[in-house]
Amino acid sequence: MKTRNYLNLLVCVLALTTLVTVGCKKKPVGVTPLPNAKSGGQVGDLPPGGILPGGENTGGMGNSGTGTSTTGFPAGPGHAGWSEDRAALQTETVYFDYDSSTIKGSEKSKIENVAAYLKSHGSAAVKVEGNCDERGTEEYNRALGERRALAIREYLINSGITPDSVDTVSYGEDKPAAPGHNEAAWKKNRRGEFVVLTAPK
Amino acid sequence: MKTTTKFISIITAAAILSAATARAQQEVFRPIVKEGDVMGFTKPVPITVSGFSGEVEQVLRFDLEVQGFKLVSDGTPQYEVVGSNAGSVQARLSDRISKTPIFSKAYTGGSLRTRAHALADDVVAALTKRKGIGQTKIAFKVDTGAASEIYIADFDGHNAHPVTRDNTIVAAPVWVPGRLALYYVSYKLGNANIFRHDLGTGARSAFARYGGSNFSPAVSPDGSKVAMILSKDGWVDLYVSNTDGSGLKRLTRSPQDESSPCWSPDGQWVLFAGKSGERRVLMKVSPSGGEPVRIPTSGVSNPSEPEWSPDGKWIVFTSQGSGFTICVVPADGSAAAIPLVEGEDPSWSPNSRTVVFARRTGSGRVLSVLDVFTKQYKDVSRIPGGNSQPSWAK
Numbered sequence: 001m002k003t004r005n006y007l008n009l010l011v012c013v014l015a016l017t018t019l020v021t022v023g024c025k026k027k028p029v030g031v032t033p034l035p036n037a038k039s040g041g042q043v044g045d046l047p048p049g050g051i052l053p054g055g056e057n058t059g060g061m062g063n064s065g066t067g068t069s070t071t072g073f074p075a076g077p078g079h080a081g082w083s084e085d086r087a088a089l090q091t092e093t094v095y096f097d098y099d100s101s102t103i104k105g106s107e108k109s110k111i112e113n114v115a116a117y118l119k120s121h122g123s124a125a126v127k128v129e130g131n132c133d134e135r136g137t138e139e140y141n142r143a144l145g146e147r148r149a150l151a152i153r154e155y156l157i158n159s160g161i162t163p164d165s166v167d168t169v170s171y172g173e174d175k176p177a178a179p180g181h182n183e184a185a186w187k188k189n190r191r192g193e194f195v196v197l198t199a200p201k
Numbered sequence: 202m203k204t205t206t207k208f209i210s211i212i213t214a215a216a217i218l219s220a221a222t223a224r225a226q227q228e229v230f231r232p233i234v235k236e237g238d239v240m241g242f243t244k245p246v247p248i249t250v251s252g253f254s255g256e257v258e259q260v261l262r263f264d265l266e267v268q269g270f271k272l273v274s275d276g277t278p279q280y281e282v283v284g285s286n287a288g289s290v291q292a293r294l295s296d297r298i299s300k301t302p303i304f305s306k307a308y309t310g311g312s313l314r315t316r317a318h319a320l321a322d323d324v325v326a327a328l329t330k331r332k333g334i335g336q337t338k339i340a341f342k343v344d345t346g347a348a349s350e351i352y353i354a355d356f357d358g359h360n361a362h363p364v365t366r367d368n369t370i371v372a373a374p375v376w377v378p379g380r381l382a383l384y385y386v387s388y389k390l391g392n393a394n395i396f397r398h399d400l401g402t403g404a405r406s407a408f409a410r411y412g413g414s415n416f417s418p419a420v421s422p423d424g425s426k427v428a429m430i431l432s433k434d435g436w437v438d439l440y441v442s443n444t445d446g447s448g449l450k451r452l453t454r455s456p457q458d459e460s461s462p463c464w465s466p467d468g469q470w471v472l473f474a475g476k477s478g479e480r481r482v483l484m485k486v487s488p489s490g491g492e493p494v495r496i497p498t499s500g501v502s503n504p505s506e507p508e509w510s511p512d513g514k515w516i517v518f519t520s521q522g523s524g525f526t527i528c529v530v531p532a533d534g535s536a537a538a539i540p541l542v543e544g545e546d547p548s549w550s551p552n553s554r555t556v557v558f559a560r561r562t563g564s565g566r567v568l569s570v571l572d573v574f575t576k577q578y579k580d581v582s583r584i585p586g587g588n589s590q591p592s593w594a595k
Contacts, residue, residue, distance in 0.1 A: 031434065031435035033433060033434045033435050046396060048403035049365050049398050050363060050365065050400075051402065080390075135521075137460075137461070137505045137521065137546060138372065138546065138589060138590055139430075139461045139506065140458075140460045140461065140474060142372065142373075142393070142414070143416075143430060143437045143458035146413065146432045146458070147458050150413075150432060150435060150436070153435075167412070167413075168413050169391075169413075170414045170416075171370065174370050
């Protein structure tokens with residue numbers, strides 16, 4: 001390809017026109033750290049996986065890496081080993097509008113039911129699973145699903161549930177409840193589900 | 202090669218067809234979204250390839266067509282490859298205009314496919330001065346509905362094999378630059394966590410298992426840092442840490458979500474998809490912190506999944522409108538974004554010329570390889586199930 005000097009000429013213009021402040025300097029409102037937010041780094045290795053036969057070169061042209069260490073963070077996730085009950089709160093699945101993590105008025109009573117359940121089962125915790133329809137790129141949807149789970153979690157905390165007993169997970173578009181490629185399926189897939197967690201006896 | 206630097210806007214597919222010569226119409230390519238003399242965007246270079254058969258011929262055709270060439274069977278284009286694959290693979294590349302042979306070679310070691318890829322690479326290197334992509338690897342996700350696994354394959358999808366058999370959900374494999382190693386997300390331990398997988402030994406170690414979700418890893422060009430998306434502090438934000446997990450730093454603080462980080466080739470920026478108000482935008486931020494800076498993507502909507510080209514000149518990304526479109530924009534923002542073809546989740550080849558991407562079909566996603574500057578693309582060999590989230594080894 002030929003050198004394209006005009007690209008360089010416009011660098012200054014770019015710098016002047018694209019400085020957009022997106023950070024939030026205000027004190028965060030409505031945000032509650034997850035359990036074990038300050039720990040839980042490199043623990044819980046998986047069993048060995050596959051190798052690339054023959055150790056072939058990948059053909060890449062990148063720089064050589066600096067290697068990694070296996071030293072890890074000291075603590076693991078909070079509810080590892082707890083048993084999961086997907087049926088108890090199955091009827092309380094919360095549904096969302098397209099590309100939105102706002103809790104709709106019609107869905108609030110469901111979360112309040114979940115809060116009441118947790119208060120009457122004092123030792124239980126809950127995992128909130130955020131899901132999306134397929135209209136989004138995969139990693140965007142993974143972020144959106146997490147945002148939905150966090151919105152539900154925040155509502156639970158505001159309803160008096162302790163932050164330590166609400167976990168979140170996002171499956172993005174990987175776990176559709178309905179398989180179709182139309183609004184009837186999509187509206188069922190934009191959802192947050194509740195899984196009751198019980199400590200091992 | 203056109204040198205016009207003005208953006209010449211849309212010419213319809215019909216105009217392209219009518220402008221094309223009869224010999225070009227014999228080649229069946231997928232519909233081209235746009236064509237024009239845009240910053241190096243060119244017509245494919247016609248070439249004749251004769252004397253080969255079977256797999257060797259198929260490999261040559263695939264490799265050359267996704268690297269800016271158009272194989273023609275009549276007429277007398279400037280370049281000509283004549284050879285055979287009886288016994289060893291032999292070939293002579295010559296220039297009909299200057300009437301000079303450019304090279305004459307025989308290929309012996311390895312499989313027939315390897316020899317054909319090596320020949321294609323030599324043709325590409327001789328005529329374009331770029332290193333070819335014929336012997337490069339990709340990693341990708343294969344979704345069978347019940348579960349998904351990570352696969353590694355040649356860039357054209359051949360020689361594919363799974364490197365996970367966890368029967369869970371996996372996502373977003375990325376290569377460690379210059380290493381036989383991947384980072385990816387696995388739900389094997391119950392949540393979305395990031396793991397490192399050494400492809401030489403098979404050893405796998407947890408990299409990020411914070412509370413909430415841990416996803417979208419991206420390894421810095423020098424291999425020393427990983428950018429990722431975490432929700433541990435209650436918002437979906439962008440973080441970076443050293444590869445041993447130390448030095449964790451939060452780079453955004455936004456109630457909106459960030460997604461799909463990647464690195465500039467000089468390691469000075471982490472590029473990601475974020476939001477400005479309700480609008481989806483691309484932004485970059487220093488890995489040591491500071492205010493994010495917007496990357497202009499005028500002309501297209503809802504950008505996500507950016508990847509910076511290894512030569513630093515381009516950013517390829519997915520635009521979402523009524524469907525998904527692969528787009529490129531100069532990394533310095535000096536021109537409007539250019540839509541290329543329908544598809545999503547693009548990843549650059551090491552030579553900054555080609556991208557592998559996923560496109561949706563009636564039977565789920567397939568991977569395809571796109572020659573950015575001619576907009577020619579061809580589907581790669583498919584593993585049963587949805588094939589998506591490709592990452593090209595660099």
